[in-house]
Amino acid sequence: MKSAIVVFPGSNREGDMARALTQASGQAPAMLWHDDHELPAGTDLVVLPGGFSYGDYLRCGAIAGRARIMDAVRAHAARGGLVLGVCNGFQILCESGLLPGVLMRNANLRFVCKMQHLRIEGADTVFTRRYRLGQVIEVAIAHGEGNYEADDETIARLEGEGRVAFRYCDAAGRLGGDANPNGSRNDIAGVYSAARNVLGLMPHPENLIDPLVGGIDGRALFSSLAQAAA
Amino acid sequence: MKARVVVTLKSGVLDPQGKAIEGALTSLGVAGVSGVRQGKVFDMELEGADEDAARATLTAACEKLLANTVIENFSIEL
Numbered sequence: 001m002k003s004a005i006v007v008f009p010g011s012n013r014e015g016d017m018a019r020a021l022t023q024a025s026g027q028a029p030a031m032l033w034h035d036d037h038e039l040p041a042g043t044d045l046v047v048l049p050g051g052f053s054y055g056d057y058l059r060c061g062a063i064a065g066r067a068r069i070m071d072a073v074r075a076h077a078a079r080g081g082l083v084l085g086v087c088n089g090f091q092i093l094c095e096s097g098l099l100p101g102v103l104m105r106n107a108n109l110r111f112v113c114k115m116q117h118l119r120i121e122g123a124d125t126v127f128t129r130r131y132r133l134g135q136v137i138e139v140a141i142a143h144g145e146g147n148y149e150a151d152d153e154t155i156a157r158l159e160g161e162g163r164v165a166f167r168y169c170d171a172a173g174r175l176g177g178d179a180n181p182n183g184s185r186n187d188i189a190g191v192y193s194a195a196r197n198v199l200g201l202m203p204h205p206e207n208l209i210d211p212l213v214g215g216i217d218g219r220a221l222f223s224s225l226a227q228a229a230a
Numbered sequence: 231m232k233a234r235v236v237v238t239l240k241s242g243v244l245d246p247q248g249k250a251i252e253g254a255l256t257s258l259g260v261a262g263v264s265g266v267r268q269g270k271v272f273d274m275e276l277e278g279a280d281e282d283a284a285r286a287t288l289t290a291a292c293e294k295l296l297a298n299t300v301i302e303n304f305s306i307e308l
Contacts, residue, residue, distance in 0.1 A: 058296070062295065062298070066294070066295060100300075101300065102301050104243075104244070107244070107246050109246050109247065109250055149243065149244070149300075149301065150300065
């Protein structure tokens with residue numbers, strides 16, 4: 001799998017992401033800078049990592065979403081190429097128009113940094129084929145603006161088309177109440193584009209790939225991608 | 231030309247920061263406030279003196295960057 005990670009001023013999870021991609025595919029990703037204007041030839045997957053691009057100025061992801069490299073990312077997505085955005089990367093995908101909706105301030109106004117259970121809502125995509133439908137996984141979350149909101153029509157479309165990728169839940173897979181860490185509509189933790197080749201999610205699967213740091217529930221996302229691009 | 235752009239949350243969009251500010255005002259003893267919505271103000275300097283051109287420039291600025299029209303409205307004062 002040929003992957004590329006886009007680094008913006010203020011990104012800080014690119015190293016974790018590179019480790020996860022290298023572990024899954026045996027191939028280190030190319031590291032791109034926000035001001036580059038093209039992807040390396042033959043890129044299968046572009047990843048927007050977590051962090052605080054441009055200091056979260058204006059709105060999280062707003063300025064990065066309009067960086068020069070994003071034209072190349074949009075063209076890659078339009079060709080059916082794979083795009084993954086995690087945390088700030090999800091915010092950037094929403095701001096760039098590649099995914100619908102917006103990530104607002106957490107409903108309780110607090111930055112949340114903890115382990116969180118997620119339910120796999122669709123196991124038939126290139127991102128999740130190594131998970132089971134309904135499987136509950138435990139990964140890390142760390143964000144202040146992860147409260148997914150969209151208008152009623154957009155939420156209904158996402159639900160109707162099966163484009164909710166992950167929902168926040170408790171250890172038993174139950175939704176709602178304290179299992180929702182940020183107030184997201186319908187407990188949404190991640191969504192797909194209409195063609196399911198673009199995925200954005202707030203949690204950090206790239207941090208759960210090694211038993212040494214508390215679990216490997218994030219690995220299947222990267223091995224799914226490596227399998228898809230093999 | 232000087233211009234001011236005001237970006238506010240659309241009605242119906244939950245504003246937890248506004249709620250927290252409202253609560254803080256109440257606890258400070260500022261009585262009579264029954265709602266707070268937080269927004270952003272941009273004071274801008276524009277080249278030229280044509281108002282229509284200025285409005286067109288600022289509308290483009292809002293739609294391209296200053297406002298996220300999924301959740302925000304904008305208004306322009308010249």
